[in-house]
Amino acid sequence: MSIKKSLSVFLLLSLAMSGAVLYLSLDKSSWEIFGKADRGKLALSLVMVVVVWLLDAAKLMVLTLAAGERISYTLSLELVWINFFGAAITPMQSGGGPFQMYVMYKNKIGVGKTVAITFVRTILTLLILGFSIPLSLLVRQDLPNIGWGMKGFIIYIIALVMIGWLCFVLSLVRPRVIKRWFGVIIMLLKRLGLLKAYRVTRLIRRACREIDAYNQNLWAFMTTGRNYFLLAILAALLQMIVYLSVMPCLLWAVGIRVAYLDCIIMQALFLFMLYFIPTPGGSGAAEGGAALVFSMFAPWSVAGMLGVGWRFITEYTGIVLGTIVVVKLIGWSLMNQIMAKGGEGGSHTEADGGGDN
Numbered sequence: 001m002s003i004k005k006s007l008s009v010f011l012l013l014s015l016a017m018s019g020a021v022l023y024l025s026l027d028k029s030s031w032e033i034f035g036k037a038d039r040g041k042l043a044l045s046l047v048m049v050v051v052v053w054l055l056d057a058a059k060l061m062v063l064t065l066a067a068g069e070r071i072s073y074t075l076s077l078e079l080v081w082i083n084f085f086g087a088a089i090t091p092m093q094s095g096g097g098p099f100q101m102y103v104m105y106k107n108k109i110g111v112g113k114t115v116a117i118t119f120v121r122t123i124l125t126l127l128i129l130g131f132s133i134p135l136s137l138l139v140r141q142d143l144p145n146i147g148w149g150m151k152g153f154i155i156y157i158i159a160l161v162m163i164g165w166l167c168f169v170l171s172l173v174r175p176r177v178i179k180r181w182f183g184v185i186i187m188l189l190k191r192l193g194l195l196k197a198y199r200v201t202r203l204i205r206r207a208c209r210e211i212d213a214y215n216q217n218l219w220a221f222m223t224t225g226r227n228y229f230l231l232a233i234l235a236a237l238l239q240m241i242v243y244l245s246v247m248p249c250l251l252w253a254v255g256i257r258v259a260y261l262d263c264i265i266m267q268a269l270f271l272f273m274l275y276f277i278p279t280p281g282g283s284g285a286a287e288g289g290a291a292l293v294f295s296m297f298a299p300w301s302v303a304g305m306l307g308v309g310w311r312f313i314t315e316y317t318g319i320v321l322g323t324i325v326v327v328k329l330i331g332w333s334l335m336n337q338i339m340a341k342g343g344e345g346g347s348h349t350e351a352d353g354g355g356d357n
Contacts (some may be wrong), residue, residue, distance in 0.1 A: 003335045006089035006280050013283035018308045025304025041253035045246050049313050052243045056080045059235035067113045067217050078325045085322030088281035112213025132268050136181030175215040182207050243306045258297045266293050272308040
């Protein structure tokens with residue numbers, strides 16, 4: 001699917017679901033509640049979103065320094081918005097990485113380093129987001145009954161985080177294991193008829209080269225770039241804290257008292273779910289799901305508009321800015337080529353989001 005078609009699907013699903021949510025939720029009491037909303041807290045929510053962008057840009061910039069390279073803070077901020085755009089037009093929010101890597105490569109950063117930088121940026125976000133769930137549950141043991149289905153999903157997320165951490169450690173200390181796994185997957189795809197024989201050797205060789213380059217650069221993060229890497233972890237922590245604070249701030253703005261940690265848990269679960277939605281950028285499910293999350297803390301007549309508003313300020317603003325930056329730095333035709341190469345086994349790093357947030 002071309003970039004323009006993917007963007008059209010994203011907009012269509014997002015607008016349709018947003019319209020449906022607002023139509024089904026708004027009533028006379030909604031306008032009365034929003035008319036009395038605290039303008040200061042609403043403005044603070046917008047400021048938080050800007051701070052999230054700035055922290056994300058700082059994280060990307062110091063990761064680049066950890067890899068022995070340098071980019072300007074302005075370019076780093078543009079890369080953050082590019083990621084919003086890429087995530088919005090691809091299933092499971094996976095398309096931001098190829099665009100980011102292309103722009104970094106054009107700024108004279110080697111492919112192996114761009115892979116390591118974008119991968120580590122993403123894994124930091126996912127690990128912090130994943131660990132926030134069990135940590136919050138330990139602190140907030142009196143969370144209202146969330147049902148066995150949700151408890152099972154929490155266990156599933158914790159398992160995914162542990163698997164992700166295991167893969168990260170193995171890629172650092174046992175890259176040969178990762179190569180073997182990749183080889184097994186390639187051969188399985190061949191036996192299933194999903195991959196032609198003439199492509200097998202080329203894919204395995206290319207993967208081994210990329211894994212070696214990634215491993216070398218990852219070790220650089222841990223050794224010569226250790227201090228910058230620690231700064232990146234700090235920036236990622238602060239970024240996630242600020243991002244997850246937007247939802248309770250919106251609830252407080254309309255006079256709804258809510259426990260901060262309850263919001264953290266439900267947001268983390270929801271954001272993880274979005275990574276497995278096959279529509280571009282999780283569109284449709286994201287808008288409806290956001291309204292459902294808000295409905296756990298607010299009346300439905302308020303939750304609908306809050307959910308759509310939260311989605312707008314945390315994601316759509318970044319996507320709009322990302323679209324402008326992508327057109328300026330890359331262009332439509334080249335974007336299609338980058339996405340095509342990414343789909344053929346090119347470097348594909350993101351599942352962070354919007355959502356990454």
